[in-house]
Amino acid sequence: MIVFLHAVSLTFALSVLWILLSGYLDHALLLYLGAVSVVLCVVISWRMGLLDREGHPVELVFRGLLYWPWLGKEIVLANIDVAKAIIGWGGAAPDPTMFDVRASQKTAVGLVTYANSITLTPGTVTVAAEGDRLTIHALTSGAVEGLAGGEMDRRVRWFEGTRISDGRIPEGGA
Amino acid sequence: MIELVLDAVTALFLLAGCILLLIGGFGLLRLPDAFARLHAAGMIDTLGLALILVGLMFQAGLTLVTVKLGLIAVFVLYTSPVVSHALARAALAGGFRPGARHVVLPDPSSPKSLPSGSGEGRAP
Amino acid sequence: MFAAATAALLVVMGCALLRALLGPTVYDRILAMNSFGTLTVLMIAVLGFLSGRPEFLDIALVYALINFIGTIAVCKYVMFTDLGSPTRGPEWDDI
Amino acid sequence: MILLTDVILMLFMVATAIALVFVRNLFAVIMLSGIFSLTASLLYLLMDAVDVAFTEAAVGAGIATVLGLATLGIIGVQDEKPQQRSSLGSFVVVLITGIVLIQAANDMPAFGDPDAPIHRHVAPRYIEQSGEEVGVPNIVTSVLASYRGFDTMGEVMVVFTAACGVLVLMGRTRKPDDYPEEDYREDIDPREGSSDFVPKDDDESVRS
Numbered sequence A: 001m002i003v004f005l006h007a008v009s010l011t012f013a014l015s016v017l018w019i020l021l022s023g024y025l026d027h028a029l030l031l032y033l034g035a036v037s038v039v040l041c042v043v044i045s046w047r048m049g050l051l052d053r054e055g056h057p058v059e060l061v062f063r064g065l066l067y068w069p070w071l072g073k074e075i076v077l078a079n080i081d082v083a084k085a086i087i088g089w090g091g092a093a094p095d096p097t098m099f100d101v102r103a104s105q106k107t108a109v110g111l112v113t114y115a116n117s118i119t120l121t122p123g124t125v126t127v128a129a130e131g132d133r134l135t136i137h138a139l140t141s142g143a144v145e146g147l148a149g150g151e152m153d154r155r156v157r158w159f160e161g162t163r164i165s166d167g168r169i170p171e172g173g174a
Numbered sequence B: 001m002i003e004l005v006l007d008a009v010t011a012l013f014l015l016a017g018c019i020l021l022l023i024g025g026f027g028l029l030r031l032p033d034a035f036a037r038l039h040a041a042g043m044i045d046t047l048g049l050a051l052i053l054v055g056l057m058f059q060a061g062l063t064l065v066t067v068k069l070g071l072i073a074v075f076v077l078y079t080s081p082v083v084s085h086a087l088a089r090a091a092l093a094g095g096f097r098p099g100a101r102h103v104v105l106p107d108p109s110s111p112k113s114l115p116s117g118s119g120e121g122r123a124p
Numbered sequence C: 001m002f003a004a005a006t007a008a009l010l011v012v013m014g015c016a017l018l019r020a021l022l023g024p025t026v027y028d029r030i031l032a033m034n035s036f037g038t039l040t041v042l043m044i045a046v047l048g049f050l051s052g053r054p055e056f057l058d059i060a061l062v063y064a065l066i067n068f069i070g071t072i073a074v075c076k077y078v079m080f081t082d083l084g085s086p087t088r089g090p091e092w093d094d095i
Numbered sequence D: 001m002i003l004l005t006d007v008i009l010m011l012f013m014v015a016t017a018i019a020l021v022f023v024r025n026l027f028a029v030i031m032l033s034g035i036f037s038l039t040a041s042l043l044y045l046l047m048d049a050v051d052v053a054f055t056e057a058a059v060g061a062g063i064a065t066v067l068g069l070a071t072l073g074i075i076g077v078q079d080e081k082p083q084q085r086s087s088l089g090s091f092v093v094v095l096i097t098g099i100v101l102i103q104a105a106n107d108m109p110a111f112g113d114p115d116a117p118i119h120r121h122v123a124p125r126y127i128e129q130s131g132e133e134v135g136v137p138n139i140v141t142s143v144l145a146s147y148r149g150f151d152t153m154g155e156v157m158v159v160f161t162a163a164c165g166v167l168v169l170m171g172r173t174r175k176p177d178d179y180p181e182e183d184y185r186e187d188i189d190p191r192e193g194s195s196d197f198v199p200k201d202d203d204e205s206v207r208s
Helices: A002-022 A028-047 A058-087 A108-120 A141-148 A151-158 B001-030 B035-061 B064-093 C002-022 C025-052 C054-080 D004-021 D026-046 D048-077 D086-108 D123-133 D139-147 D151-174 D181-187
Strands: A097-102 A122-128 A132-140 B100-102
Touching: A002 A028, A002 B064, A002 D086, A002 D123, A028 A108, A028 C054, A058 A141, A058 A151, A097 A141, A108 A122, A108 A132, A108 A151, A108 B035, A108 B064, A122 A141, A122 B035, A122 B064, A122 C054, A132 A141, A141 A151, A151 C002, B001 B035, B001 C002, B001 C025, B035 B064, B035 C002, B064 C002, B064 D151, B100 D086, C002 C025, C002 D004, C025 C054, C054 D026, C054 D048, D004 D026, D026 D048, D139 D151
Parallel strands: A097 B100
Antiparallel strands: A097 A132, A122 A132
């Protein structure tokens, strides 16, 4: 009953969000209204079929705790790179290029994570994603080299986990 | 004493964030076309925003304000790549061609063989 | 400290506004508006601390989400020139 | 510093407004009015009108932009060139109205004045007793939802009617050949009670 698990996790997340945003723990009326809102949201998501593992990948959180700090480090480095290119520090200059990379992820969540991680690091933007081929627009040559190294691709592949078989992307679909 | 340290840390983060934001804003004006400016906007959306929010978090201490600042950062960090991608895609679909060289990476399946420079196999 | 951050934010907002005024393409304007939105979120946060009442952050939260929806709607409009029908033809998926 | 921020934000608004007058591309107009709304919401925030700023950000910058785009989907992007005729008369009317408004604003109590008439009538009761009488921590909420409940209900009805009207108008964007009237009706059988509004697969003309 995987849907039930996702419903529980969504209920938990929404309740925590409500309490954090309202800040009133001892106010019966507000807690009651919050409970009604949460239940309504969960029921509507259930009816709309949003409670699948693509929309709400609970089981990836723990791997994410290791992946996101690495992504944060990459974002910091990429920001410095782009900032240098913009102000022309040390002869750096913007050098826009377009190129393709192949994404080796097997699940839709993994592919989306990879494409969004590429976009999130400044200097590279995923312009198009067709099948497993991502078209990238890069601002600096450093960004091109960083992506061509394939480190992010490997890490996202680890992040998605390979044991999950649903949501496969057809191989070589371009 | 601890107040002073927190103030100093906040000032440091805010200073770094403001410098990044200013460079990003400068990039919005200076870079040649919309695709290149996407990267400058990306700087504002990622590290500039994160640094300033983290700086404010040190000032807020362990309160709900910190949680809200964190939520803002998480929301923006989740949505900003989607926006950038949608914008780039819409621009490409609308027939806007970026002024960029096209580069073919050597072989995507064996990423070990890196190009030492960026200009490998350039196409017009 | 917060005053300096406010000043820097105002300058960057001016840059984004200038980009929105100058154009030249539609995409520059969308990008400028999106950046302006992010800067507004930051401005709300910093102003809350500047005036000593950081409880106003809820509106920054709302705005962070509204900005996303607005920009996606804009990009969808630019791609399909219509918000009603999901796709124009078989070659483009829904964004 | 707050005053300086006020002034600069107002300058942004003036620049945006002037650009709005001269730009002929309606898409750019929508983008600029979004920026205008954002600046306005910041100004409301600086004036401590948080609820107004909230509404301005959500409605002015969010929903109005989307509705404007939906309208563009119907009418196209390019505005017509205005006829070149003298608009001196309108300018004089605008000028006089502006002078009258500024004159009227001088008679109003100062911003934040505790002795202003509006702060002496019912506001003290709202501030002191709304917590016990209504039981909601937010005073603005208790005023809107309880003290002025009937008023708010009327407003909500007006807004709902307006939203329905807008949605009916927006529903006209579908091309007639995309959804043939007869086929479309047959696809949805209200007695089935399903939430499936997607046309059936055998109807290929819908998807083309």
